[in-house]
Each structure stands twice: as structure tokens, then as C-alpha cells.
Amino acid sequence: xxxxxxxxxxxxxxxxxxxxxxxxxxxxxxxxxxxxxxxxxxxxxxxxxxxxxxxxxxxxxxxxxxxxxxxxxxxxxxxxxxxxxxxxxxxxxxxxxxxxxxxxxxxxxxxxxxxxxxxxxxxxxxxxxxxxxxxxxxxxxxxxxxxxxxxxxxxxxxxxxxxxxxxxxxxxxxxxxxxxxxxxxxxxxxxxxxxxxxxxxxxxxxxxxxxxxxxxxxxxxxxxxxxxxxxxxxxxxxxxxxxxxxxxxxxxxxxxxxxxxxxxxxxxxxxxxxxxxxxxxxxxxxxxxxxxxxxxxxxxxxxxxxxxxxxxxxxxxxxxxxxxxxxxxxxxxxxxxxxxxxxxxxxxxxxxxxxxxxxxxxxxxxxxxxxxxxxxxxxxxxxxxxxxxxxxxxxxxxxxxxxxxxxxxxxxxxxxxxxxxxxxxxxxxxxxxxxxxxxxxxxxxxxxxxxxxxxxxxxxxxxxxxxxxxxxxxxxxxxxxxxxxxxxxxxxxxxxxxxxxxxxxxxxxxxxxx
Amino acid sequence: xxxxxxxxxxxxxxxxxxxxxxxxxxxxxxxxxxxxxxxxxxxxxxxxxxxxxxxxxxxxxxxxxxxxxxxxxxxxxxxxxxxxxxxxxxxxxxxxxxxxxxxxxx
Numbered sequence: 001x002x003x004x005x006x007x008x009x010x011x012x013x014x015x016x017x018x019x020x021x022x023x024x025x026x027x028x029x030x031x032x033x034x035x036x037x038x039x040x041x042x043x044x045x046x047x048x049x050x051x052x053x054x055x056x057x058x059x060x061x062x063x064x065x066x067x068x069x070x071x072x073x074x075x076x077x078x079x080x081x082x083x084x085x086x087x088x089x090x091x092x093x094x095x096x097x098x099x100x101x102x103x104x105x106x107x108x109x110x111x112x113x114x115x116x117x118x119x120x121x122x123x124x125x126x127x128x129x130x131x132x133x134x135x136x137x138x139x140x141x142x143x144x145x146x147x148x149x150x151x152x153x154x155x156x157x158x159x160x161x162x163x164x165x166x167x168x169x170x171x172x173x174x175x176x177x178x179x180x181x182x183x184x185x186x187x188x189x190x191x192x193x194x195x196x197x198x199x200x201x202x203x204x205x206x207x208x209x210x211x212x213x214x215x216x217x218x219x220x221x222x223x224x225x226x227x228x229x230x231x232x233x234x235x236x237x238x239x240x241x242x243x244x245x246x247x248x249x250x251x252x253x254x255x256x257x258x259x260x261x262x263x264x265x266x267x268x269x270x271x272x273x274x275x276x277x278x279x280x281x282x283x284x285x286x287x288x289x290x291x292x293x294x295x296x297x298x299x300x301x302x303x304x305x306x307x308x309x310x311x312x313x314x315x316x317x318x319x320x321x322x323x324x325x326x327x328x329x330x331x332x333x334x335x336x337x338x339x340x341x342x343x344x345x346x347x348x349x350x351x352x353x354x355x356x357x358x359x360x361x362x363x364x365x366x367x368x369x370x371x372x373x374x375x376x377x378x379x380x381x382x383x384x385x386x387x388x389x390x391x392x393x394x395x396x397x398x399x400x401x402x403x404x405x406x407x408x409x410x411x412x413x414x415x416x417x418x419x420x421x422x423x424x425x426x427x428x429x430x431x432x433x434x435x436x437x438x439x440x441x442x443x444x445x446x447x448x449x450x451x452x453x454x455x456x457x458x459x460x461x462x463x464x465x466x467x468x469x470x471x472x473x474x475x476x477x478x479x480x481x482x483x484x485x486x487x488x489x490x491x492x493x494x495x496x497x498x499x500x501x502x503x504x505x506x507x508x509x510x511x512x513x514x
Numbered sequence: 515x516x517x518x519x520x521x522x523x524x525x526x527x528x529x530x531x532x533x534x535x536x537x538x539x540x541x542x543x544x545x546x547x548x549x550x551x552x553x554x555x556x557x558x559x560x561x562x563x564x565x566x567x568x569x570x571x572x573x574x575x576x577x578x579x580x581x582x583x584x585x586x587x588x589x590x591x592x593x594x595x596x597x598x599x600x601x602x603x604x605x606x607x608x609x610x611x612x613x614x615x616x617x618x619x620x
Contacts, residue, residue, distance in 0.1 A: 204559045205609045222539055278532050280522065305537055329540060330525050330532035336539070362527040368546040402528075434529035 017055050017072045021096030029096050034167060034189060035233050037077050037094035040127055044237045045081030045090065052079040054112065059105045064136040071097050074105040075130075078113040080122075083244045086256070089117035092127035095167050099131030102173065106134070107144020114151040121250035123160040125240065128177060129167030145172045152179035157350040159250050162240060165190035165216075165226070166233060178225060181347055182243060182299070185216035185226040186236045192219055192226075217302075224303040224336060246297055246311040246318045247351060254352050255318035263487065264294035270483035273424065277399050280326040283308055283358060286398065287321050290314075290487045296321070299344065304336035305329075309344040311353070315491055320348035323358035324409070326399075333405055334365040335378040342381035342512075349389035354494060357410040360399040362431060380513040382408045387415065388510060392497035394418040396486060397425040397468065397477070412476045417500065418493040420486070421468035421477045428470075432462045552600070554591065554617040560584025562608045567617075572598045579617055580604070591616065 020026065020036060029036055035043065041050055059066065059074045075097035080089050091110050093100035110126070117124035133141040155161060156179065163177035164184045168191045177183045177192070185192075193214035200206055200213070212218065219226035228243075230236035248255045267289045272281050288294040291312030298310035306329040309322055322341050324331035333341075348355050364375060386393065386408070394417060395410045406427060410416045421427065428435060437444070440457040447453035464470075471477045481489050522533045563581040567573060573593045580602075582589045600618040604610060 203609070204611050206611060221537075278530060280532065280534050305535075326532070326534065328535045328537060330527055330534040332527055362530060362532065366528065369543050372546070431528055431530045437529065 014055065020072055020094045021098070025096035032189075034095070034129070036096060037092035037100075037127065037129065040164075040166065040233065040237075041077060041079070041081070041090055041092050043234065044125070044127075044240060045083055045088065046085065050079055050081040050090075052077060054078055054109045057105050057109055059103050059137070061103060061134075061137050061140075063138075066136045069098075071103075073097065074103060074109065075100050076102075076106045076109050078109045080113075080116070083241050086244055086249060087120070087122045088125055088244070089113045089120070089122055090125045090127070093130040093167075095129045095131070098134065100129050100167065101131050101134035102141050102144055103134035103137040104140040104144055107141065107147060110144075111147045111151055114148070114155065117159055118151070118155045121159055121252065123162065123244065123247070123249060124155065124180075125162045125164065126176065126180070127164045127166055128169040128173065130173060131168060132171045132173055142172070145176070148176050149179060152176055156181075157251055160247050160351065162243070164236065164240065165192055165219075166236075167191070168210075170194070170196055170214075174225075182227045183219070183225060184228045184230065184236050184240055185219055186230045186233055187216045189233065190216040190219070190226070220300075221302040224300065224340060226303075227300050229302060242297060243311075246313075247353075251350055251352070257316045258292070258313055260313075260316040261293040263289055263291060268484055269486055273398065273483065277424070277426065280330070282327050283323040283325050283331070283360065283398075286358060286486075287312060287323060290490065291319070291321075292316065300340055304334070304340045306331055306334065307337035307341050309341060314356075314487075314494055317494070318353050319494070320344060320353045320355045321358065322355060322410075324361035324405075326360050329365065331361045331400075332363060332365040333361060333379060333382065333408060334370055335373045335375050338375070338378040338382045338408075342385040345382075345385035345389055349385070349391050352391060354392035354394070354497065355389065355410070356490060357393070357395040357416075359395060359397045359401050359406075359409040361402070361405045361409065362400050363403045363405045377513045379404070379408065383414065384510070384512045386410045388504070388512075390500075390502040390504065392417050392494060392500050394490060394493045394497075395420065396481075396490070397421040397427060398483075399424050399426060400431070401425060401427045403428075403430050415502075417497055418489075419477045420479050420481050420489055420493075421472070422483050422486075423468065423480055424483075425468035425471075425477075425480075426462075426466040427468055427477070428465050432458050432466045435465070436461045551594065552597075552619050553615055554579065554594070554619065556582065556584075556610050556612055556614045556616055558582075558584040558589070559611045559614075560589070560609070562604045562606055562610065562616075563588060565602060565604070565606055567599050567602070569599055569602055572596075582610075582616075593619070 057074050076093050078091040091113050161180035162182045163180045174192050191210045191214050197208050216229055220229035228239045269289045272285045287296045296312045306325050308325045393410050412419045436458040444450050444453045468480045472480055524531045525534045560582045563583045565580045567579045575593050575595045577593045578590045580591045597619045600620045602617050604616050
């Protein structure tokens with residue numbers, strides 16, 4: 001007897017289930033400008049690399065007429081594939097099946113692929129497009145979310161976890177993305193919130209659109225929940241693929257090395273910086289003039305833009321960059337930028353990625369709103385993250401390094417491995433004007449011409465202290481370098497620190513100022 | 515996507531002014547207001563269930579002024595100190611947002 005019959009039957013079953021919610025639901029999905037779950041996975045992973053698991057899983061709900069409903073795959077697709085050859089575990093919620101709602105079996109499929117990712121030590125990518133908990137399944141669906149959050153937490157810092165928000169992700173569901181390392185959003189498609197516009201209207205009588213409440217732009221720019229913003233799903237997948245090239249599969253490995261390339265063009269680093277320290281420049285131009293192929297992959301570009309974070313390569317190896325951005329809010333540290341930088345530093349440390357810090361900052365942002373928003377505890381996160389990190393830590397001070405900011409931005413005192421400073425560096429307890437006003441208060445007040453005396457004293461302070469040499473004389477700075485030597489010195493520092501070992505006392509875990 | 519506003523402005527940090535851009539979030543931040551102890555504002559959005567006190571009435575510290583239903587709980591709004599109700603700004607059944615001025619006392 002031929003096996004053909006069985007094979008044809010399998011094919012028929014597959015074909016039926018792979019239609020998800022059926023033609024009408026797919027039409028609706030497309031009309032919303034969204035790809036289907038299956039299309040999304042296929043667009044994300046290498047061609048022909050996707051292998052699906054649990055295609056034939058079905059729900060077990062019996063109440064509220066659910067026993068008569070068949071939900072293909074229970075509204076979620078899971079499986080494995082590769083991205084540029086790197087293995088990944090993927091799940092994608094299928095909005096065409098019962099609105100991608102999460103029931104018990106739906107959650108079990110997700111936790112199964114999460115367990116698999118953790119055991120195989122490969123990255124996990126979750127595509128979220130779901131109306132939320134499947135109400136008919138009651139507490140079972142809550143249990144499902146809880147099991148997902150637990151696994152997100154356990155896997156944190158072991159495997160990279162990526163969340164892609166391609167539709168609604170509301171209520172408790174938002175906490176899975178929030179627990180993961182990188183959240184990707186697409187304009188007009190992503191929606192994330194704890195309570196939606198209708199609840200807000202009922203409770204408060206306030207009207208707001210989904211887009212303004214929790215659209216991609218809000219999360220990319222205001223809340224900081226999103227790390228990437230794209231204008232289309234395809235652009236979003238390109239961003240994910242690019243990110244995968246920069247990060248290792250797990251915390252025991254290093255990111256894949258690429259062939260080394262020099263920076264593009266012949267930009268002289270020193271030409272980027274204006275001579276007046278009060279004038280801004282785009283610090284990303286400095287990074288691009290330093291990294292391989294001038295390829296800098298920025299993370300959270302729109303959120304707290306006064307600090308820049310992202311990946312670049314040096315001599316082919318992935319490096320995490322943290323840089324004050326004088327172009328925005330003068331590059332100050334505030335609650336949001338501290339939070340942004342600290343989390344990224346911890347990411348780099350967890351995944352064996354050396355950190356290069358480019359410093360040019362006037363200090364912490366003064367203000368009642370900042371103090372009340374907890375700039376103390378948020379700012380402390382930066383100190384904690386840098387001090388705790390054991391990956392190679394290199395700092396280059398470009399211009400201003402004042403006060404608490406000087407300490408926070410990976411200073412020697414937080415045990416940076418290499419401290420470089422440009423001759424333009426001003427390392428001081430505060431800016432020259434402020435310092436002169438305090439130190440020479442009496443002289444200025446008693447002078448015949450106080451303004452002239454103030455100017456003279458500011459100048460005196462500048463010459464004596466607003467330079468890198470006082471710190472260099474104490475060994476707080478290892479080397480004062482010419483701006484155009486920066487790449488060379490960084491490459492050398494990275495070469496020296498290839499087998500860096502640095503240990504912390506044994507402990508269960510620290511207690512960072514979350 | 516870029517910030518809509520690329521304009522460089524003067525930005526004071528301690529003693530120095532820098533030329534820099536502002537973020538949307540910075541521009542839209544709320545100005546601080548000194549709290550007035552005579553104004554009782556809602557700390558949570560909700561619905562006014564019942565108003566117990568009347569205008570001009572003298573109340574002791576801890577006495578209930580009104581009931582505010584919020585997050586499925588009935589919250590008693592108490593007098594913060596001995597005083598007189600000067601004005602009531604809400605009505606029974608009114609839905610109010612957070613930081614809404616409910617009662618003025620003296």
C-alpha cells in the first residue's frame with residue numbers, strides 16, 4: 001500500500017490550518033495595512049529556514065460555546081529559523097484567529113518556544129498582534145501571561161529577547177515586551193497601553209486616540225518603551241535583522257566578528273567639534289568617524305536624545321557606544337537619559353559587548369520637575385551600571401566633564417579600564433563660571449569693577465583647571481590624545497582588553513536603583 | 515524619523531548657556547505649582563458619589579467631605595485640618611480627572 005494517502009492527508013490538514021482565520025479575516029488584516037503572522041515570519045527569517053511547531057494545537061475551552069469553535073493553531077505560530085544564518089526561535093500571534101487572543105494553549109505554545117530558545121541558547125523573537133486575554137478562558141489566560149512573564153525574566157541576560165509590536169498589545173500583554181531587551185514598533189500599526197481609550201473615556205471622560213495614547217511614536221519618543229521605530233513592517237524586519245548581526249546568540253558567546261573595515265570617507269574628527277564649547281555638534285558624527293565602515297546602529301534614537309546609545313564595530317567586533325549628545329538638551333543627564341543609558345550598559349555587560357563612552361556633558365539637568373521625577377534614583381542607575389559592568393570599559397572625554405556627570409560617565413573612579421581625554425577636555429567640579437563665582441566670591445564682590453574681576457577670575461580658573469591635565473597629573477586620565485588618534489587608541493585599548501577578567505564578590509544579585 | 519524641531523536655542527545648565535535643541539518631552543513638561551493647602555484636589559480620577567459637606571459648614575480634621583468612587587473603591591475625602599468649606603466645585607455624579615480641584619477650604 002502506498003503512503004501517498006497519508007501524505008496527501010497531512011498536506012490537506014496543513015493547508016487548512018495554515019489559512020489561519022480564513023479568507024475574510026485575512027482580508028480584514030490586509031485592509032488594516034498589516035501582514036499576516038505567517039507572512040511576517042517568512043519575511044523575517046532566511047528563506048526556507050522556518051520550521052513550524054505545534055501547527056495542530058487546539059484549544060480545550062468548553063464554556064461560552066467555545067467547544068464549537070475551532071481556532072487554527074490557537075491563534076499563534078511558533079517555530080525556529082535563521083537570520084543571516086543565526087538560529088532564532090520565533091512566535092507570531094495571528095490576529096486573524098480570534099483576534100490573536102491569548103488562551104491557555106496559545107500561551108503554552110509561546111512558553112514552549114521560549115523554553116526551547118532558553119535551552120538552545122538562541123535569541124527569541126516575539127511578534128505581538130493580539131486583542132489581549134481570551135475572556136472565555138478566564139483565569140487560564142491570565143495564567144498564560146504569568147508563565148510568559150516568568151520565562152521572560154528567567155531568560156533575561158541569558159538569551160537576547162526581541163519583541164515586535166505589530167498590532168494591538170494591550171493590558172497585561174504589554175509586560176512581556178517590557179521585560180524583553182529590544183522592542184520594535186511600526187508607525188500606525190503598533191499600539192501599546194495598559195488601559196485603552198475606551199476605558200479612559202468611561203472612567204475619566206477623556207478622549208484620546210489609540211495613536212496618541214500608545215502608538216509607535218509615543219513609545220519611541222515619550223515613554224521609551226520602544227527601542228526602534230519604523231515606517232513599515234518591512235523596514236522593521238530589516239532593523240531586527242541588522243540588530244541580530246550585532247548581538248551574540250547568548251551570554252556565553254561573543255557577537256559574530258565581521259571583516260574589519262576603516263571608517264568611510266576622510267572626516268577628521270577634530271573638524272566635527274566647534275571651537276566654542278557652548279556650541280553643539282552631533283556626537284553621532286564622531287562615532288561614525290571612529291567605527292568600522294562608519295556604520296553606527298542607533299538604539300532609542302528618538303527617546304531621551306540627549307544621550308546616544310547603539311552598536312558599532314571596531315576591527316570587526318561589536319562595541320556598545322554610550323555618548324552624550326550636545327545637540328539635544330546640551331547633552332545633560334536627566335531621568336530618561338540615565339534610564340536609557342543604564343539599561344543599555346547592563347545589556348552590553350550581560351552579552352559580553354565592550355563599552356566605549358564618549359563624554360561631553362555639562363552635568364545633571366537642574367529643575368523641580370527633574371528632582372521630583374527622581375533624578376537621584378534614575379541618575380544612580382548609571383553609576384550602578386558602569387560600576388557593575390565587567391566588560392572592557394573605555395572612556396574618551398571630548399569636552400565637558402563636570403561634577404557628578406564626570407563621575408557617572410564611566411570615570412576611572414568607577415573602574416574604567418582606559419581613560420582618554422582630548423586636549424579640549426574640561427574636567428572640573430563644575431563649569432568655570434560657576435566655580436569662579438564661588439571660589440573668588442570675595443575678590444569679585446570687593447573689586448572696583450566686579451564684572452571685570454569676574455571675567456579675569458573665570459579666565460584664571462579656565463586656564464588652571466578647565467583642562468585634562470589636572471586629572472592627568474593624578475593618573476585619573478591615562479592619556480591625553482589628539483582627536484584624530486581616537487580610533488587608533490580605541491583599537492589598541494580593545495586589543496589589550498581581549499582577555500580581560502574582572503570579578504565581583506559572589507552574591508545572589510545586586511539591588512540596582514530600579 | 516527626526517524631531518520636528520531642529521532649532522537651536524539657548525539652554526542654561528548651571529552657570530553656562532549652551533546652544534542646543536529641545537525635545538518634545540522637555541517642551542511639554544508640566545510647570546511646577548506650589549500646592550495650596552486650602553485646595554483639595556483629587557489624587558485619582560473617579561466619580562463623585564456623594565457630597566457630605568455643605569458650603570460654609572465648619573468641619574473638624576478627619577471628617578468626611580465627600581465620597582469619590584475610583585478604581586472600584588469608594589474613597590472618603592477627609593478634611594486635612596479643622597476648617598470651613600469655602601466652595602465646592604463638584605456635583606454628585608460628576609466624573610473628574612486627577613488633580614481636579616474639588617473643594618476649597620479655609
